[in-house]
Amino acid sequence: MSKPLHTIRPTSGLASLNLGELWQYRDLLYAFAVRDVRLRYRQTALGAIWVVLQPLLAAAIFGFVFGRVAKLPTDGIPPFLFAFAGMVCWTVFSSTITKASTVLIQNTNLVSKVYFPRLLMPMAPGASTLLDLAVSLVVLAVLMVIYGVPPTLNLWLAPILLLIVLMLGLGVSFIASSLAVRYRDVQYVIPVVVNLLVYISPVGYSASAVGEGQGRFLYFLNPLAPILDAFRWSIFGVGRPEWGFLAYAAGVAVVVFLVGAVIFRSQERSFADVI
Amino acid sequence: MSSKPLAISVRDVSKRYRLGQAAKETLMGEAIMSRLKNPFRKASFKEFDALNGVSFDVYKGDVVGVIGRNGAGKSTLLKVLSRITEPTTGEIQLYGRTGALLEVGTGFHPELTGRENIFLNGAILGMNRAEIRSQFDAIVDFAEVEKFLDTPVKRYSSGMYVRLAFAVASFLNPEILIVDEVLAVGDAEFQKKCLGKMHDVAGQGRTVLFVSHNMAAVQGLCNRGIVMQKGQLVFDGDVDKAVSIYRNAAPTAGGGDVPGDYRFENRENSYSPGKLFIRRVRTLDARGEITDAASMGEPMRVLIDVEGLTDVRGAQVAVIVKNDLGQWLANFNTGMKPPAQPLGKDGAETLELLIPTVPFVTGNYFIDISVAQKGVGRLDAIESAVPLHVTDNDVYGTGYGPRQGDGVVYLDAEWSVRPTADSVAGTA
Numbered sequence: 256m257s258k259p260l261h262t263i264r265p266t267s268g269l270a271s272l273n274l275g276e277l278w279q280y281r282d283l284l285y286a287f288a289v290r291d292v293r294l295r296y297r298q299t300a301l302g303a304i305w306v307v308l309q310p311l312l313a314a315a316i317f318g319f320v321f322g323r324v325a326k327l328p329t330d331g332i333p334p335f336l337f338a339f340a341g342m343v344c345w346t347v348f349s350s351t352i353t354k355a356s357t358v359l360i361q362n363t364n365l366v367s368k369v370y371f372p373r374l375l376m377p378m379a380p381g382a383s384t385l386l387d388l389a390v391s392l393v394v395l396a397v398l399m400v401i402y403g404v405p406p407t408l409n410l411w412l413a414p415i416l417l418l419i420v421l422m423l424g425l426g427v428s429f430i431a432s433s434l435a436v437r438y439r440d441v442q443y444v445i446p447v448v449v450n451l452l453v454y455i456s457p458v459g460y461s462a463s464a465v466g467e468g469q470g471r472f473l474y475f476l477n478p479l480a481p482i483l484d485a486f487r488w489s490i491f492g493v494g495r496p497e498w499g500f501l502a503y504a505a506g507v508a509v510v511v512f513l514v515g516a517v518i519f520r521s522q523e524r525s526f527a528d529v530i
Numbered sequence: 531m532s533s534k535p536l537a538i539s540v541r542d543v544s545k546r547y548r549l550g551q552a553a554k555e556t557l558m559g560e561a562i563m564s565r566l567k568n569p570f571r572k573a574s575f576k577e578f579d580a581l582n583g584v585s586f587d588v589y590k591g592d593v594v595g596v597i598g599r600n601g602a603g604k605s606t607l608l609k610v611l612s613r614i615t616e617p618t619t620g621e622i623q624l625y626g627r628t629g630a631l632l633e634v635g636t637g638f639h640p641e642l643t644g645r646e647n648i649f650l651n652g653a654i655l656g657m658n659r660a661e662i663r664s665q666f667d668a669i670v671d672f673a674e675v676e677k678f679l680d681t682p683v684k685r686y687s688s689g690m691y692v693r694l695a696f697a698v699a700s701f702l703n704p705e706i707l708i709v710d711e712v713l714a715v716g717d718a719e720f721q722k723k724c725l726g727k728m729h730d731v732a733g734q735g736r737t738v739l740f741v742s743h744n745m746a747a748v749q750g751l752c753n754r755g756i757v758m759q760k761g762q763l764v765f766d767g768d769v770d771k772a773v774s775i776y777r778n779a780a781p782t783a784g785g786g787d788v789p790g791d792y793r794f795e796n797r798e799n800s801y802s803p804g805k806l807f808i809r810r811v812r813t814l815d816a817r818g819e820i821t822d823a824a825s826m827g828e829p830m831r832v833l834i835d836v837e838g839l840t841d842v843r844g845a846q847v848a849v850i851v852k853n854d855l856g857q858w859l860a861n862f863n864t865g866m867k868p869p870a871q872p873l874g875k876d877g878a879e880t881l882e883l884l885i886p887t888v889p890f891v892t893g894n895y896f897i898d899i900s901v902a903q904k905g906v907g908r909l910d911a912i913e914s915a916v917p918l919h920v921t922d923n924d925v926y927g928t929g930y931g932p933r934q935g936d937g938v939v940y941l942d943a944e945w946s947v948r949p950t951a952d953s954v955a956g957t958a
Contacts, residue, residue, distance in 0.1 A: 257535070265616055286653035290639060290646075295573035297641050326701075368633045369654055370613040528547065528616040 270520035272298060276372050283371055287379030291354070292386055297485060305448065308388045310346060314339035329462035330493035334459075336402050337487070343391045344486040347384055348424040354380035355428030356445045358431030360435050363530050373523045377428040381421060387469075388417065398456040400444050407492035416486045423508035429515030433522040436530050439510065457483045462492060478504035531546055534589035536625050537706055537737040538611065543620030545581040549893065560679045580606040581617070582761040588739065588754075590625075590705075593732040595748035595769055596741045597776045598758035602619040606829060607758065608710050626737070629655060629704030635695030640684035644675050644694055647683055651698045665701040671696035672727075677937045693720060700727045706737045710917040725751060745773050790814070799910050807910040809878075810835035812920060820828075822917050824888045826932070826940050827925035832883040832916075834899060839874035844904030847873065851918070859890065859938070862923050865904065889941065890920045892934040904907050 296302045314335055321327045323333020329337040355377035359366055361378065399406065420493075435441035456479040457464075465474045475481055481500035488496045581603045588594055609615045611622060612630030631777045637654040650668055652662040670676055673694040675686075683691060698855050706799035709728070728751055732738050742748050748755065748769065757765035757771025789812045797804055814831040815821050824830040832849050837847045853857055862883055864873060869881065895918040900911035909947050925931045925940060932940050 257625060260537070260627065261613070261624040261627050263610065263613060263617065263622040263624070263809075264620070266619060282658045283653040283656075285659075286650050290642065290650055293646060294639065294641055362637075364633065365637050365654065367609075367614065370630065370657065371654060455792045523618045527609065 266524060269517055270523065272516055272520060273372070277374060279371050280375060284375045284378055284382060287375060288382035288386075291383035292329045295383075306387055307394055310336075310339065310342050310387075310391050310394065314342045317342065321459035325460070327464045330461045330463065330487075330491070332404065332487075332491050333402055333491060334523030336398055336404060337461070337491075338459045339398060340487050340490055341483055343388065343395055344417065344420055344483055345453065345458045345479070346391065346458065347388055348420050349380045349453070350387065351384050351421065351424035352428050352431060352445060353449060354384075355425070356431035356435055357442045359432050359526065360374070360439065360530065365416075366436075366530050367527045373526060374519055377519070378425065381425050381428070382504070384424075388481055400492075404491060406490060407488075409489040409492055412485060412496075416482050416489065418480050419505050419508045420464060422478070422512040423482075423504075426508065426513070426515035429519040430511075433519045433526075436522070436526050452477070452479060456480050457487075457516040464492060477502040478507040480504075536623075537590045537592065538625070538739070540584060540611075541581075541621045542587050542662065543581055543584045543607075543610060543617045543622060544579060545603075545610055547578045547580055549578050549768060567931035579761050581610065582757075584761075584763045586756060586763060586766050587686055589730075590737055591735045592754055592894075593738045593752045594740065594754045594756055595741060595772065596756045596758060597743075597745070597772060599747060600758075602758040603759050603888055605632070605710060606761075608708050608739070608741060612708050615867040617667060624692065624706060625756070626705030627656075628706040628708065629702040630708040631655075631699045631702075631711075632708075632710040634692050634699070638683060638691070641683055644670075644679045644686070646666075646685040647694070648698055651695065652702075655699060655702055656704075657702060661703075669694075669697045669701050672700065672723075689720065689851060693857070696720075696727075700731070701723070704736070706739070707731055708739045710741045711743065721747075725820050734809040737949055745776070749773055760829075790820040790916075794912055796917065801908045801910055805838060805910070807838055808834065808899050808915075809837055809900055811897075811912075811916050812950040813916055814898070823919045823921055826890065826892060826920050826923040827887050827942070828923060829884065829886050830888050831885070831899065834881045834883070835878065836873075836881060837878045839901070840877055842874060842903055842909065844906075845873045845909075846847070846902045846904060847881055848898075848900045848902065850898040850900070851890070852898065852936075853893065855892075859895070863904075882952055887940075887942070888920060889939045891932050891936055891938060891940055892920055892922050893921055919937040 299305060301308065305415050310370040315338075317338035318333075318335035321338065322329050332340075358376045358380060359373070365376070366373065431441050431445060453459075455474070456477060460473070462471075462480060462484045465471050475497055481504045483495045484494055485501050488494050559738070584603070595953040596607065598604050606615075608630065609632065610617050610649070611624075612628065612632065612758045614630075614632070637651050637756060639650065642650065647661055648661070648666065650666075653659070659667075670679065673690070673696075675690055675694050678686065678690065684695070686694070707728075725747055728738065728740070732751065734868065738751075740748065740752060752769045753770035755765070755767065755776075755958065757772050758777050765772050791810070792812075793810045794808050795806065795810075797806070808831075812820050812833040813822060813824070814833065815824060816828040818831075834847060834849070836847060846863055848861060848865075850858055851860075860887075864881070873879070873881075896914040897916040897918055898911065898913050899915045901909045903909055922932065922933055
């Protein structure tokens with residue numbers, strides 16, 4: 256007798272990531288990401304202009320609040336440009352976890368009526384975020400020309416930092432979205448956490464504002480702090496990257512990403528029963 | 531058993547659900563608190579076996595109808611087979627690419643256009659982009675939505691919506707196709723089209739597992755039937771036999787009885803726990819023979835053995851005849867027309883109901899039996915206790931009488947003809 260294509264039996268313990276299957280369903284990840292992008296600005300008057308407008312408006316508010324009102328340091332870079340660069344990196348994290356943490360409970364009929372690797376669902380918002388990122392980077396380049404701020408040779412670090420922040424965002428999303436299936440509380444907790452993080456991370460102001468000593472150590476335990484700090488260094492050449500903390504942040508991102516994926520895969524088998 | 535290669539092998543599969551779990555601790559705070567209060571207590575849940583030790587094999591090219599009442603476990607079986615949920619115990623082997631359609635239009639997004647939804651839905655069902663592109667024209671053609679391809683589906687009529695959704699799924703081309711009750715939606719013409727498409731799939735030697743409450747569709751499409759009851763497989767074999775078992779399968783009938791003679795001594799009575807008033811029901815034809823068949827226009831009898839009515843003041847026994855849609859057609863109640871000897875004189879009694887002419891046209895019916903106390907309510911009841919198959923009968927002696935479809939009831943009546951002038955004069 257030939258071998259079965261699939262064998263279904265009860266599983267227990269930690270699940271394997273089953274990367275082969277994810278690869279097999281790669282077109283679905285693409286389809287989900289395309290859906291996200293298409294839906295975002297459908298039936299809006301400005302349409303795709305929002306992709307540019309949103310980070311600009313957010314950076315304007317941050318630049319005003321932190322730079323002009325609170326007078327926090329921006330390392331000699333114009334506050335608006337400084338905040339915009341922080342926003343580019345920060346948005347990769349925040350928009351991924353904001354959208355991905357509720358993706359399962361917003362698509363209950365998909366979870367309970369059709370089979371595919373569920374991991375694709377929280378991954379899709381991450382993928383569609385990359386499009387926004389590309390647009391934002393172009394806008395950033397334009398702004399730098401306008402402000403007359405030249406890029407530095409440290410630019411090689413930027414894509415690595417963006418990859419690290421994406422992994423961190425996806426890892427948190429895997430855990431949050433699988434937890435949300437059982438506990439809807441997650442959808443209320445995530446926006447609060449995101450709001451908190453934006454203030455305790457150097458998004459709109461420079462990390463030099465926290466000074467030296469123990470406070471700085473605690474501040475940099477937030478893995479987003481060294482990443483954002485280094486991201487601006489790589490673009491503007493300002494500040495000094497905390498290489499030790501950066502290595503720590505990269506480690507946290509990789510661990511959260513892998514552990515999150517395994518947790519998600521292990522919870523996945525009961526999603527259809529609980530959701 | 532068969533020389534055909536295996537397509538699906540199901541071995542001793544059970545699926546246990548915890549009842550009340552979802553409602554109990556979905557607040558994270560509560561879950562944490564209850565853990566803190568009783569750190570060593572194991573959570574206790576009521577459990578429910580949606581599937582209980584189900585085993586069967588399906589061979590390549592089989593078209594299997596899965597039938598059973600609501601809650602029998604059909605949908606759970608399909609969910610386990612399509613890998614949406616895991617079995618609690620047991621093992622399933624699938625020999626081939628499996629496509630499942632448990633709901634029409636899963637993943638359709640109302641804001642997306644027809645074209646965009648075809649690609650999204652196709653990908654969700656497991657097709658890659660190249661496959662969808664190669665089938666695109668055929669899908670659009672089948673769904674008859676060419677003109678509306680670039681319109682968001684939220685503006686589609688419901689008919690267009692289901693047509694498009696079924697069209698995508700039907701071009702999935704899996705080796706094993708699992709379909710759940712998709713024919714419940716759409717108009718008659720669309721259902722015909724769907725059935726035709728499923729016929730084609732079956733004709734290509736692919737394996738189909740099909741759940742439906744539409745017995746005509748099951749009999750028309752399937753060559754094999756599986757009957758589920760309370761999470762268990764109770765029959766696996768010829769589809770016509772399966773359908774007749776499903777129709778007769780009164781949920782509580784004492785299985786294995788002679789057709790027309792059913793004992794109800796082994797059951798639970800939810801109306802009066804611990805007491806059983808109805809013990810046995812028999813149906814007799816005109817010649818006094820026990821059978822579950824009755825002839826239209828002829829007499830029949832229902833015998834009901836009851837016990838324990840001695841202490842029940844105002845006891846009433848009722849026989850209710852329903853059609854296969856569950857509609858009540860007749861209610862014969864001792865409270866309406868009491869028997870000559872009052873109920874409850876003896877401990878064990880047999881009631882006889884004589885129906886002088888069976889008034890139902892050919893078809894399948896079910897009889898409910900109930901015992902009630904006047905002013906109190908039901909004491910015992912067995913829903914669809916006994917099946918009744920009413921057969922054709924040459925009631926007018928002309929060789930042409932009412933058959934299935936000729937209305938609902940048979941009534942004796944007389945025709946006469948007179949010259950028109952006469953009748954006018956007569957009425958004047």
